[in-house]
Structures are given as C-alpha cells and as structure tokens.
Amino acid sequence: xxxxxxxxxxxxxxxxxxxxxxxxxxxxxxxxxxxxxxxxxxxxxxxxxxxxxxxxxxxxxxxxxxxxxxxxxxxxxxxxxxxxxxxxxxxxxxxxxxxxxxxxxxxxxxxxxxxxxxxxxxxxxxxxxxxxxxxxxxxxxxxxxxxxxxxxxxxxxxxxxxxxxxxxxxxxxxxxxxxxxxxxxxxxxxxxxxxxxxxxxxxxxxxxxxxxxxxxxxxxxxxxxxxxxxxxxxxxxxxxxxxxxxxxxxxxxxxxxxxxxxxxxxxxxxxxxxxxxxxxxxxxxxxxxxxxxxxxxxxxxxxxxxxxxxxxxxxxxxxxxxxxxxxxxx
Amino acid sequence: xxxxxxxxxxxxxxxxxxxxxxxxxxxxxxxxxxxxxxxxxxxxxxxxxxxxxxxxxxxxxxxxxxxxxxxxxxxxxxxxxxxxxxxxxxxxxxxxxxxxxxxxxxxxxxxxxxxxxxxxxxxxxxxxxxxxxxxxxxxxxxxxxxxxxxxxxxxxxxxxxxxxxxxxxxxxxxxxxxxxxxxxxxxxxxxxxxxxxxxxxxxxxxxxxxxxxxxxxxxxxxxxxxxxxxxxxxxxxxxxxxxxxxxxxxxxxxx
Amino acid sequence: xxxxxxxxxxxxxxxxxxxxxxxxxxxxxxxxxxxxxxxxxxxxxxxxxxxxxxxxxxxxxxxxxxxxxxxxxxxxxxxxxxxxxxxxxxxxxxxxxxxxxxxxxxxxxxxxxxxxxxxxxxxxxxxxxxxxxxxxxxxxxxxxxxxxxxxxxxxxxxxxxxxxxxxxxxxxxxxxxxxxxxxxxxxxxxxxxxxxxxxxxxxxxxxxxxxxxxxxxxxxxxxxxxxxxxxxxxxxxxxxxxxxxxxxxxxxxxxxxxxxxxxxxxxxxxxxxxxxxxxxxxxxxxxxxxxxxxxxxxxxxxxxxxxxxxxxxxxxxxxxxxxxxxxxxxxxxxxxxxxxxxxxx
Numbered sequence: 001x002x003x004x005x006x007x008x009x010x011x012x013x014x015x016x017x018x019x020x021x022x023x024x025x026x027x028x029x030x031x032x033x034x035x036x037x038x039x040x041x042x043x044x045x046x047x048x049x050x051x052x053x054x055x056x057x058x059x060x061x062x063x064x065x066x067x068x069x070x071x072x073x074x075x076x077x078x079x080x081x082x083x084x085x086x087x088x089x090x091x092x093x094x095x096x097x098x099x100x101x102x103x104x105x106x107x108x109x110x111x112x113x114x115x116x117x118x119x120x121x122x123x124x125x126x127x128x129x130x131x132x133x134x135x136x137x138x139x140x141x142x143x144x145x146x147x148x149x150x151x152x153x154x155x156x157x158x159x160x161x162x163x164x165x166x167x168x169x170x171x172x173x174x175x176x177x178x179x180x181x182x183x184x185x186x187x188x189x190x191x192x193x194x195x196x197x198x199x200x201x202x203x204x205x206x207x208x209x210x211x212x213x214x215x216x217x218x219x220x221x222x223x224x225x226x227x228x229x230x231x232x233x234x235x236x237x238x239x240x241x242x243x244x245x246x247x248x249x250x251x252x253x254x255x256x257x258x259x260x261x262x263x264x265x266x267x268x269x270x271x272x273x274x275x276x277x278x279x280x281x282x283x284x285x286x287x288x289x290x291x292x293x294x295x296x297x298x299x300x301x302x303x304x305x306x307x308x309x310x311x312x313x314x315x316x317x318x319x320x321x322x323x324x325x326x327x328x329x330x
Numbered sequence: 331x332x333x334x335x336x337x338x339x340x341x342x343x344x345x346x347x348x349x350x351x352x353x354x355x356x357x358x359x360x361x362x363x364x365x366x367x368x369x370x371x372x373x374x375x376x377x378x379x380x381x382x383x384x385x386x387x388x389x390x391x392x393x394x395x396x397x398x399x400x401x402x403x404x405x406x407x408x409x410x411x412x413x414x415x416x417x418x419x420x421x422x423x424x425x426x427x428x429x430x431x432x433x434x435x436x437x438x439x440x441x442x443x444x445x446x447x448x449x450x451x452x453x454x455x456x457x458x459x460x461x462x463x464x465x466x467x468x469x470x471x472x473x474x475x476x477x478x479x480x481x482x483x484x485x486x487x488x489x490x491x492x493x494x495x496x497x498x499x500x501x502x503x504x505x506x507x508x509x510x511x512x513x514x515x516x517x518x519x520x521x522x523x524x525x526x527x528x529x530x531x532x533x534x535x536x537x538x539x540x541x542x543x544x545x546x547x548x549x550x551x552x553x554x555x556x557x558x559x560x561x562x563x564x565x566x567x568x569x570x571x572x573x574x575x576x577x578x579x580x581x582x583x584x585x
Numbered sequence: 586x587x588x589x590x591x592x593x594x595x596x597x598x599x600x601x602x603x604x605x606x607x608x609x610x611x612x613x614x615x616x617x618x619x620x621x622x623x624x625x626x627x628x629x630x631x632x633x634x635x636x637x638x639x640x641x642x643x644x645x646x647x648x649x650x651x652x653x654x655x656x657x658x659x660x661x662x663x664x665x666x667x668x669x670x671x672x673x674x675x676x677x678x679x680x681x682x683x684x685x686x687x688x689x690x691x692x693x694x695x696x697x698x699x700x701x702x703x704x705x706x707x708x709x710x711x712x713x714x715x716x717x718x719x720x721x722x723x724x725x726x727x728x729x730x731x732x733x734x735x736x737x738x739x740x741x742x743x744x745x746x747x748x749x750x751x752x753x754x755x756x757x758x759x760x761x762x763x764x765x766x767x768x769x770x771x772x773x774x775x776x777x778x779x780x781x782x783x784x785x786x787x788x789x790x791x792x793x794x795x796x797x798x799x800x801x802x803x804x805x806x807x808x809x810x811x812x813x814x815x816x817x818x819x820x821x822x823x824x825x826x827x828x829x830x831x832x833x834x835x836x837x838x839x840x841x842x843x844x845x846x847x848x849x850x851x852x853x854x855x856x857x858x859x860x861x862x863x864x865x866x867x868x869x870x871x872x873x874x875x876x877x878x879x880x881x882x883x884x885x886x887x888x889x890x891x892x893x894x895x896x897x898x899x900x901x902x903x904x905x906x907x908x909x910x911x912x913x914x915x916x917x918x919x920x921x922x923x924x925x926x927x928x929x930x
Binding site: 046314 | 333336337339340343344346347348349350351353354357365406407409410412413414415416417418421425428429431432434435436437438439440442443444445446447450451462463465466469473523526527529530534543544547548551559560563566567570571574
C-alpha cells in the first residue's frame with residue numbers, strides 16, 4: 001500500500017512546503033498561546049479544508065470550463081444540453097452535407113436529470129408520509145419508547161448499504177422469496193424488480209431514517225405542555241396536531257427533506273441493482289462519464305450543474321428554516 | 331386502542347427496515363450459493379470467510395482506515411472547534427461556511443473532486459488517499475458536535491483558570507477539553523460510523539488494488555454476491571449489536 | 586479511550602509490515618476470469634506476490650489504466666482494445682525470450698490483425714458472443730438474433746450492458762458489419778435497440794450478474810459470452826447456448842503489459858506460467874472459455890473438442906467477425922447512441 005505512493009518531484013516540494021507551513025503554524029500557535037490566540041488552533045483545519053475541499057471543487061470547475069487540451073470552452077455545458085453535441089460534430093465531419101439528416105439534439109442528459117429530480121421528489125414525499133407519523137409516535141410521551149426506538153432505527157444502518165440493497169434483490173426477483181411464496185400459494189408471480197418502482201423502494205428503504213431522526217429530534221425537544229394547553233383550550237387531537245405540533249416541527253421536516261433529497265438525486269448504485277440498468281439516474285450518468293467514457297470535462301460539467309442545483313434548493317429550503325433549528329442526525 | 335395503532339405502525343416500519351437484514355443473515359447459513367433456494371443449514375461460509383484473503387484484507391483496510399480517520403479527525407476537529415469558538419464574528423462565519431460546505435455537497439461530487447485532485451497532482455490512489463478522503467469528510471462532523479458543547483460552556487471558565495495561574499496548555503487540557511468531552515466522543519463515534527459505512531467517496535479515491543469492504547462488495551455484487559460477504563456482515567452486525575448492549579448496560583449502571 | 590489509542594498504535598505499526606519490499610506483480614483482469622488457485626501456485630513456485638484486481642468492461646479497464654500509471658503490470662484486454670493500446674503507445678513490447686511456453690499458442694492465433702507483428706500480446710482465452718437460453722421455457726429456439734426481439738418473450742431477455750457487444754449483434758442482425766463506421770447503419774441499430782426496449786422484451790442491461798440469474802431461471806434468454814454461458818450450463822442442465830445464423834462476434838482476450846508497468850519481468854514470468862499447458866488447462870476448466878493453448882487442448886481431450894460451445898465448428902467461426910477498434914471520434918458517436926438506448930423508456 002505504501003509502496004504505491006509515487007509522486008512527481010514537484011508534488012514532493014509542494015508537500016514539503018505544506019509541511020513547513022504546518023510546522024510554522026503550530027510553532028506560532030504555541031508561542032502565541034501566551035498571547036491568547038486560541039483562534040489559531042483552527043489553522044491546521046483551515047489548511048486541510050482548503051487543500052482537500054476547496055481546491056478539489058475548484059478543480060471540478062476548471063475541468064468543466066476547459067477542453068481536453070486545457071483551453072477555455074463552454075462546450076461541456078452545451079454537451080449537457082445536447083448530449084449529441086460531440087457526436088453530431090463527428091457525423092457532420094464524416095458525412096459532410098448528407099450528415100445533416102442524422103443530426104438531432106440528444107436529450108439524454110436533461111432527461112436523466114429531470115428523471116432523477118422526479119424520483120428524488122417521490123422518494124422524499126414517501127419518506128415524509130411514512131416517516132412523520134413514525135417520528136410523531138416515537139416522540140409520544142405516553143408510549144415511553146423514544147430512545148429505544150432511535151437505536152432500533154440506527155442499527156440497520158450499521159450493515160453495509162450495498163448488501164442491504166442486494167438483499168432486497170433476493171426478495172424481489174422473479175425467482176426470489178416473495179414470488180416463490182406467491183407461487184407456493186397458487187398465485188401468479190409478479191414482476192417486482194427491474195423497474196423504477198423497485199428503485200424507488202430501494203431509495204425509500206435506505207433514506208427513511210434520515211427523515212425520521214431530525215423530525216423526532218425536534219418533536220422530542222418541543223414543550224409538550226403546548227399541546228396540553230391546546231387541548232385544554234378546546235382543540236381536538238387532529239386540531240392540536242394540525243395547528244400546534246406540525247408548525248413547530250417545520251425545522252425538523254426541512255432538515256429531513258434536505259437529508260433525503262440530496263442523496264436521492266445522486267444515487268448511483270440502487271438503479272443498477274434493483275432497476276436492472278433499465279433506467280439511468282444522474283449519479284450513474286456522472287459515474288459513466290468519468291469511469292466508462294473517460295470524459296472528465298463533460299463529467300465535471302455535469303457534477304457542477306448538480307452541485308449548483310443542490311445549492312439553490314438548499315438555500316430555498318433554508319429560507320423556510322432561517323435559524324437552522326432542525327436537528328441533524330447527530 | 332390508539333396506542334395499539336401507534337405501536338402497530340411503528341412495528342410495520344421496523345419490519346420494513348429489518349426484513350432485508352434478516353434475509354441476509356438467514357442466507358449466510360444457507361449451504362448452497364443460491365440466493366433463493368434453501369439447501370440446508372451450514373456454517374460453510376463462515377469457515378470460508380477466514381481463509382478468503384481478499385475479504386480479510388478489505389476488512390483490515392476498512393477498520394484501520396475508520397480508526398485512523400477517527401483519531402486524526404477528532405484531534406483536528408476538536409482543535410478547530412476550539413479555534414473557531416475563539417474567533418471574532420466574521421472569520422467565524424467564514425469558517426462555518428467552510429465547515430458546512432462538505433455537507434452541502436453530494437457524496438459523488440466530493441468523491442469525484444478528490445479523485446480529480448489526486449489525478450491532477452499525479453498522486454497514485456490507494457490506502458493513503460482513501461484515508462485522506464475519509465478524514466476530510468469526517469472532520470466537519472466532529473466540529474459540528476464539539477462546537478455546541480463549547481457554546482454551552484461558561485465563557486469565563488477558561489479565563490478564570492488562567493487568572494488562577496494555569497498555563498494556557500494546562501487550561502486547555504484540564505479545563506476546556508474535559509468540558510466538551512461528550513461532544514468529542516459523539517464526534518468520534520460519528521466519524522467512525524461514517525467512515526465504516528462509506529462507499530461512494532472510497533470508490534472514487536482508491537484503485538481496485540486497495541479495496542475496503544464497500545468497494546469489494548460493489549465489484550462482487552456484479553457477479554452475484556459471495557455468501558461469505560453475507561457471513562461477514564452478519565458477524566459485524568452481531569458484534570456491533572453486542573457492543574451497543576454492553577455500552578448501554580454500563581451507562582445504565584452508572585445512572 | 587487509552588485502549589483504543591493502543592489499538593490504533595498497534596495498527597499503525599502493522600502498516601509497514603504490508604509494505605515490506607518483496608517481488609510483486611499487479612494483475613488487472615476481468616471479474617471471475619481466472620482460477621485463483623493458479624495464482625497461489627504461481628506465488629508458491631516463484632515467490633512473487635500477485636496482487637489481483639478486477640474490471641467489468643474493456644472500456645472501464647482502459648480508463649483505469651490511463652488514470653493509474655504504474656498501478657498495473659499485466660492486463661487482459663480484448664482484441665480491439667489491444668489495437669487501441671498499441672496505437673496509443675500504452676502497451677509495452679513483450680520480451681518473448683522470457684516466455685518459452687509461447688510455442689504452445691495455436692498457430693491460427695499468431696500475428697493477429699490487432700497485433701500484426703505479435704510484439705505486444707499473448708492470447709489468453711477466446712470465445713464467441715451468442716444466446717444462452719432456457720430449454721424448459723423455449724424448447725426449440727429460432728436460431729436467429731431475431732429471437733431477442735420476439736415479443737412473445739416479454740420481460741425475458743437479459744442484454745449486455747456493454748456498448749460494442751450490444752451494438753455489434755444488432756448490426757449483425759440487420760445484416761451489417763460489426764465494425765461499420767457508416768452513421769446511417771449505426772443509427773438503424775440504435776433504433777432497433779430502442780424498439781426492443783420499448784416493446785418490453787428486455788428485462789435488464791447488466792454484465793456479470795446475468796449468469797447467476799440465468800442459473801436461477803430469472804429469464805428465458807440472455808446475450809452472453811460463450812464461457813459465461815458454459816459456466817451457467819454446468820450449473821443448470823436446462824440451459825443451452827447457440828451462435829445465431831447471422832453470425833456474431835469472435836474475440837480474443839490477450840495478456841498485455843502496460844507501458845507504465847513497474848514489474849515487467851514478473852509479468853512476463855506470469856504470462857509464461859499461464860501458457861504452461863497444465864496451468865492453461867486448469868484455467869480453462871474453471872472459467873470455461875476456449876483455450877488458445879495447444880497443449881492444454883490435448884490434455885483436455887474429447888471433453889473439450891466435442892463441446893460445441895467451447896469448441897465451435899469452423900462453420901460457426903467463419904460466420905463470425907472480430908472487432909476492430911473504432912477511432913476516438915467515432916467512439917463519441919457510439920457512446921451517445923448507446924446512452925440514447927439506455928435512456929429510452
């Protein structure tokens with residue numbers, strides 16, 4: 001493992017400089033400590049984040065705006081809009097005038113993005129519908145189940161998510177457990193796998209806990225006397241839920257939506273296993289751009305577009321929860 | 331009646347979450363390779379597990395990276411949290427944006443951006459790059475769990491310690507850090523779990539030469555899963571469960 | 586907490602052990618494409634440690650080799666990719682003095698079109714692309730690619746998620762060459778594949794998962810490589826394999842040393858080892874593809890020569906075509922056509 005760390009000379013120099021900077025910062029930190037500069041404790045972290053988070057993101061932007069030779073271009077974004085952009089150029093080159101008949105705008109990338117957003121929307125909605133009552137019941141003081149249930153919700157996440165998804169495959173296959181069971185009872189088998197329904201199931205299964213936790217955290221912190229007061233003032237159960245509990249749980253819901261929506265848009269393993277490769281999601285597309293086609297520039301452009309989309313939706317969501325009160329998973 | 335309905339609903343949700351895990355554990359005892367056919371009870375896959383060097387190697391990589399990443403990111407993160415806490419408003423806001431940045435990035439983008447960094451700098455990917463990536467996505471979680479504890483603390487405790495003659499180092503190790511111990515532990519546990527379960531970022535920051543369990547499972551999944559992997563995950567699952575029970579009992583005894 | 590620290594330290598001490606300087610060879614092969622006990626035998630005999638890694642498709646492999654210079658010493662690409670590697674200078678010239686067993690390679694596979702002077706590659710396995718089907722579901726299959734488009738097999742066809750193979754057989758079905766660069770022909774193939782998907786016969790697009798699923802009886806038909814098909818047939822008697830009448834792809838996977846390899850001599854030792862008749866026989870028995878090794882075929886005797894899947898008749902071979910590499914610009918056309926197929930709903 002260590003043997004494989006071979007670097008070009010300038011990388012060694014760069015690393016050496018970083019190390020020197022690091023040591024210098026530590027020395028300064030210790031010296032300044034007398035002068036009470038505790039804020040310098042964050043220096044190593046800042047350096048780390050700049051090197052391994054900010055710089056890589058800038059690299060994505062760099063690749064997105066350049067061509068294979070490193071010259072500035074917007075072609076990669078044209079490629080997003082028209083997935084046939086490259087191939088159309090080739091067709092016209094090879095066939096000349098006759099090629100025009102074969103030139104069409106390719107909608108693959110845009111379609112895939114729209115489809116991913118649609119799937120992520122459905123997944124988030126289902127998680128919310130299933131997860132909200134679960135969180136509500138968990139937080140119910142009369143049930144006295146809260147902390148045990150939280151643990152019960154966390155435990156499944158310790159098992160590798162790839163394996164859990166594959167386990168669904170053995171349940172859903174035509175020759176799988178559910179269908180064998182149905183057939184044993186004399187029914188006809190049902191096609192459960194290789195469609196977007198199965199992909200959706202896999203997504204809901206994997207992301208449901210991310211919806212339940214934040215809502216539960218908020219509901220658990222809520223002052224239960226508020227709902228008691230509502231009841232004293234004449235609200236029935238539904239009215240209390242609708243007028244008191246729900247509005248107060250908004251931060252949790254927002255946080256839950258964020259935590260489910262984001263990984264859903266970018267899923268790239270579940271469609272392949274449960275959807276049988278019949279449908280592509282945006283994550284699959286990005287992965288294949290990098291690892292099958294070896295086209296980093298277009299791949300970077302697609303990643304950048306996704307990042308921007310997510311940042312926009314996050315900032316819209318944040319408007320609904322300006323104080324960021326929604327508890328995370330932590 | 332109402333409570334019955336609530337319990338029933340929660341039970342259904344939990345069954346939904348646990349069914350695949352049960353299937354997996356049952357399959358690990360199946361004598362045959364088939365996913366659907368039961369060919370008799372056997373411990374065969376557990377036996378084969380301990381002779382399969384690829385799986386054992388992957389286990390070693392997974393656990394050692396999770397532990398190393400946990401320790402390094404906890405140290406880095408705790409120091410950073412103390413630093414950020416001591417900052418003035420503006421730089422503090424900047425640092426918080428920086429800390430929240432990875433959380434707003436989808437895993438696949440984080441993974442790809444790091445891959446591009448390593449390819450660009452011609453660092454060959456493998457164990458160390460994976461470790462680096464894991465530390466990178468772990469640190470913000472440590473900071474986000476330590477910082478609230480620091481905020482809860484009385485601002486003047488640290489200064490009081492200094493006034494009473496403590497050196498800054500002494501005040502740090504004996505006053506500041508013990509005060510936010512629970513936050514540090516939560517952060518460390520979170521870092522460990524995240525690193526243990528990560529697939530996407532590892533996938534892009536390593537080569538097929540150095541695989542952790544997730545990437546191994548990913549490549550194995552394409553040809554039908556090896557039952558030995560089921561056996562391994564059943565073992566890991568049960569051992570984590572036992573660990574949890576022990577920890578729970580201990581804390582119960584303490585209180 | 587202290588115990589934990591001790592554990593971490595112990596682990597940190599363990600790390601350098603893994604890095605002890607020993608002879609190694611880093612092998613990059615297809616999933617499930619070697620009898621791994623052969624590698625153990627090689628390790629025991631030579632003391633060279635084999636680091637064994639896998640890829641799924643040719644296209645994935647070439648990207649990995651590009652992205653990780655020096656990481657691989659020996660890889661197993663197919664013919665058209667060997668052609669590309671040689672053209673791009675990604676393949677190292679093999680020192681055949683180190684490979685005495687090279688004389689075991691079938692004369693008909695020497696100096697192939699993809700490596701005219703036979704300087705860069707040694708044939709590893711060869712095979713065909715055809716259809717694996719379940720006899721209980723289809724007693725007498727039509728011997729044509731048309732069967733994959735036959736609407737009576739709704740939801741019963743597994744296609745390969747591999748650009749060249751799926752496009753190639755469609756071109757054959759339409760009566761064109763698999764190596765065509767004519768845009769109208771390629772477009773027609775794309776439309777045919779989209780038609781197939783929309784008619785609902787395709788169950789899934791996948792690669793390595795297919796064999797286990799066919800064994801389990803998940804579908805009636807699958808587009809398959811001959812060796813994978815044979816592997817499945819060995820596990821389930823109801824399965825059988827044929828190469829359609831229109832002809833198909835015949836391919837050779839070679840052993841190639843990447844130009845960036847760091848342990849070239851060890852790689853050559855391994856190539857020689859794999860060419861040894863007994864070893865080639867073991868390998869062939871395990872992965873079930875056709876062997877290019879004369880000695881191994883002799884050792885396997887009738888069991889090998891009489892199996893039509895592993896040893897197709899000359900008539901079948903004549904109908905089949907090798908892939909040529911397509912130029913980089915044309916690959917863009919292939920990629921976008923294939924993406925359109927995958928995106929069709």
